[in-house]
Amino acid sequence: xxxxxxxxxxxxxxxxxxxxxxxxxxxxxxxxxxxxxxxxxxxxxxxxxxxxxxxxxxxxxxxxxxxxxxxxxxxxxxxxxxxxxxxx
Amino acid sequence: xxxxxxxxxxxxxxxxxxxxxxxxxxxxxxxxxxxxxxxxxxxxxxxxxxxxxxxxxxxxxxxxxxxxxxxxxxxxxxxxxxxxxxxx
Numbered sequence: 001x002x003x004x005x006x007x008x009x010x011x012x013x014x015x016x017x018x019x020x021x022x023x024x025x026x027x028x029x030x031x032x033x034x035x036x037x038x039x040x041x042x043x044x045x046x047x048x049x050x051x052x053x054x055x056x057x058x059x060x061x062x063x064x065x066x067x068x069x070x071x072x073x074x075x076x077x078x079x080x081x082x083x084x085x086x087x088x
Numbered sequence: 089x090x091x092x093x094x095x096x097x098x099x100x101x102x103x104x105x106x107x108x109x110x111x112x113x114x115x116x117x118x119x120x121x122x123x124x125x126x127x128x129x130x131x132x133x134x135x136x137x138x139x140x141x142x143x144x145x146x147x148x149x150x151x152x153x154x155x156x157x158x159x160x161x162x163x164x165x166x167x168x169x170x171x172x173x174x175x176x
Contacts, residue, residue: 028162032157037157038142040142040157041142042139043137043138044137046136046137047134047136048101048103048134048135048136049132049133049134050103050131050132051128051130052129052131053128053129054126054128062127065125065127068125069120069125072123073123074116
């Protein structure tokens with residue numbers, strides 16, 4: 001364990017592109033309907049990551065680093081979109 | 089396909105409780121380090137859901153319905169926390 005001073009956190013949301021089918025979301029939607037919930041039109045599943053960052057980074061630096069991590073590791077840019085949010 | 093009038097969306101974030109080990113997050117953290125990213129102290133993976141709702145629901149009703157869906161279907165309350173956000 002390194003001794004980073006942790007005050008910054010990044011949240012990364014990875015979602016399937018709207019044109020990509022989401023069978024897992026469809027299955028959840030089906031369960032939701034079977035259980036009697038009405039008024040639900042669609043469910044889509046994505047991934048969510050919380051990344052703890054060393055506070056040595058400035059906020060714009062953190063944004064750049066996490067965007068690169070999201071693009072290279074967390075998401076598949078061919079079929080997925082991602083959104084990065086830096087939280088102090 | 090039902091003819092719901094779609095103007096409301098709910099976002100549900102499901103994360104492992106802080107006391108629960110996250111081997112998938114650890115594996116991602118390891119990859120991040122191998123690829124040379126510094127300043128990353130921890131990665132935790134969660135799930136993210138986008139739920140399209142019929143606009144017949146008021147915002148408090150939508151909150152109640154989606155909280156129940158999150159608790160009953162999307163999350164395992166023994167090991168996971170969830171957060172619901174209603175977006176107009």
